Amino acid sequence: MKDNIILIGFMGAGKTSIGEHYANQLKKVLLDTDHLIETAAGMPVSQIFETRGEAAFRAAETGVLKRLLEDTDDAVISVGGGLPLREENRMILSQLGTVVFLRVTRETVLERLKGDTTRPLLQGDDPDKKIDELLAHRNPIYEAVAHRIVDVDDKTPAEIVAELEKRQR
Ligand code: S3P
Secondary structure: OOOEEEEEOOOOOOHHHHHHHHHHHHOOEEEEHHHHHHHHHOOOHHHHHHHHOHHHHHHHHHHHHHHHHHHOOOEEEEOOOOHHHOHHHHHHHHHHEEEEEEEOOHHHHHHHHOOOOOOHHHOOOOHHHHHHHHHHHHHHHHHHHOOEEEEOOOOOHHHHHHHHHHHHO
C-alpha cells in the first residue's frame, strides 16, 4: 500500500479544509479529485453534470483515481463524496493509501449545506430528504472502506488533525 492519506466522507464533512490543514502539518501535497477533474475539463463540477451528465463525471473520477495510483505517493488526497460508491473505486482506494472517513451527522450537513448551489445532487425540490437518503445509503459504504473513522461534528480542522495524529502514534 502507498503512503497517501485519503479523506472520504459526505458533502460538507470538511474534506477540503481538513485536507488543507493536514497537508500543511505533514508538509505533504494536497490533491482533490474534484479539482483535478475541474481543471482537466475546464469547468466546475456543476457544469460537468449539466453538460456531460453524472455518468461522465463518475467516469472521470475513476480515471483520476487510476492515474493517482500510478503516479502519486505521500500526498493527502481528498475525494468527492460519491467517489467511494463504485466498487472499482473502492478497490483502488484501498491500494492508494490509508483511507480516513470523516463522519458527519445529518444536522451538521444540513447546517453547512443550506442554500448550497454547487452540489448538483442537492438542487432538487427537497434537499433535506435527499441528504437523508444519501447518508443512509452511503455511510455503511464509507465505513466499510475506511481504515480509520473520525467524527468531525463541532471540531475544528486543527482538532481533527491532532486527533488523527495522536491515534497514529
Ligand atoms: C458529490 C460530491 C461532490 C462532487 C459532486 C458529487 C457526491 O464533492 O464530487 O458534486 O456525489 O457526493 P464534495 O464531497 O467535495 O462536495
